[in-house]
Amino acid sequence: MCLAIPGRIEKILESGYALVDYGGIKKKASIELLKDAKIGDFVMVHVGFAISKVDKKEAQDNLRLINETFGSLG
Secondary structure (H helix, E strand, O other): OOOOEEEEEEEEOOOOEEEEEOOOOEEEEEOOOOOOOOOOOEEEEEOOEEEEEEOHHHHHHHHHHHHHHHOOOO
16 A cells, blocks of 8 residues: 655755655655645655645645544654
């Protein structure tokens, strides 16, 4: 099963990376696949790569479903 986790871009870093906030847990993720990604965007991250942008409600809904299924991530 593949799982992408929603997060919010907090800071654009060097070399095509961003600092992504997953509800308090902050990790570096590649934004190379999303050339128009910017601070404040909500993205779905799979194995360290932001693969799509989503709106805030979709990100919150996805995180709620993940937490209900697998337990709290944060």
